[in-house]
Amino acid sequence: MRIISGLYKGRRINAPKKLPVRPTTDMAKEALFNILNNNYYFEDISVLDLFAGIGSISYEFASRGTKQITCVDQEFGCTKFISDTAKTFEMPLQVIKSDVFKFLEQTSLKSTIIFADPPYAFPLEEFSKIPELVFQNNLLEDDGLLIVEHSKHTDLSNLEHYNHSKSYGGNTFSFFSKPNLETEN
Template sequence: MKRGHPMSRIIAGAAGGTPLASVPGSLTRPTTDRVKEALFSRLDAFEVISDARVLDLYAGSGSLGVESASRGARAVDLVEFDGKASEVCQRNADLVNTVARRKVVAVHRSKVESFLDRAGESTRWDLVFLDPPYPLDEPALAAALAKLLPHLAEGAVVVVERSARSPEPTWPEGLERFAEKKYGETLLWFAEPGVEPDVEPDTAGD
């Protein structure tokens, strides 16, 4: 989980400079502003934030999701199961929604797998963050990625944040890693839906 710490803030966009509420104690693992700034610089280069539907899984304080909203995302879903963390998500969502004067960010208190199971077949996201707690094992992360795959829009970008000591995630068939970047003890993996090969029509018997 991500993410909030006492000095965390929204870095840029409509709500840039706004301090963020943080999750008390050691319930979450902060994504530093340095890493967040570098991440969003890369995402800006990919041109995937503006008008995007964004999903922040294992959201912690929701800092990555609300940063996306501040930078022009159309809609953001924060998914966090822990009660205290989800309350912090809501406070940070309210900050951005107030600036936007509409509900851009929605908070869902739910386990990631349950949330994805409930998502409608037509629900698609353009940008997805997964920053699970370090204790989450690799099979559980792989299962979440497999459940996510049917809900990725064409051209979507998936960002997985893990410890630099963690192995590369097990990507489901149809989701391909295209980049990685290490920042100290943090390692970011970038993936996208694979392009399905063109299938020639069956002309046998014509």
Template sequence: MRIIAGKYKSRRINTPAGAVHNTKDQDKSIRPTSDRARDSLFNILFNLIDFDEVVCLDLFAGTGALGFECISRGAMHCSFVDISRSAEILIKKTAEELDCIDKVSIIKDDSLRYVTVNEKYYDIIFADPPYMYEDYGKLINTVLNKEFGIFVVEYGNVNKLDIKSERHEKIDRTIGTTNFRIYISNDNE
């Protein structure tokens, strides 16, 4: 798994040995977002935001691929949140190898709990929970009630996201078996 574009283009992102890459094993281990899906997502985001100096939040960070892609494209800082010790180790190792540890905060916490109590503003928030995560609705509603620029939720075909918001534009994209819902704050216009 590699960074797609920017300063760290083609640099390796550390993944766990035997990482799950398909949705048949959705409830196991860390499931990194594929290079193809990340490339498509960032092509969309490129038209919505200038990555220079943005502050990102990567919930259910896993390998940190989404956050590191932002840093590579110019983000000032990314906070990575994951409850898994192995995710914490992978993210730290990648940040050290990329020599961008000063742009990284690693928070070992439950992502829903963290976003519930944290009041910090983020330009981009990514949420990539396990596809079998039971609190998608609660997570999305919690974030939608916060102030942010763009909120990206990754989900599988097993999930139905029926959450609407008058305060946000919505873009839906499917890349293979990966789905993205992008909420854009109307307050940024």
């Protein structure tokens, strides 16, 4: 895996093979960050990376100047790898080892972007818990986005707060946001 842009552009990060992860492809990451780059100043946002895996999305945000990044994963090997990599590159990552759903139920941390990359094999009920908990607990800033990565075979368009999806190869990003109060009236 490589970091595709920013301060650490081109740096390779080699995760141990034994970790149970499926990193986001470079093509999909590049497309996602092109979208985000048109809407946010990376230096001014906060990010919550759920099901962080080896941290590839978090490294991209850090490389682009984001200073407030929290990574959550329940796998000890993943959180240790992210912590070690963050220390090596001097990236501002806070790493939390926790079940993502328990974390979402208990935290009051608000973020501009919440990125979730759960296992593609999750049933729809598990996928639906992510936006449900994020919006129920008001964890997204007003101008923020929840982005859920999933297989192109999974359809999240019927979930509350769904906005739109973008697909790149076998990867799909579904975007969720708070309703715009100005357009509701």
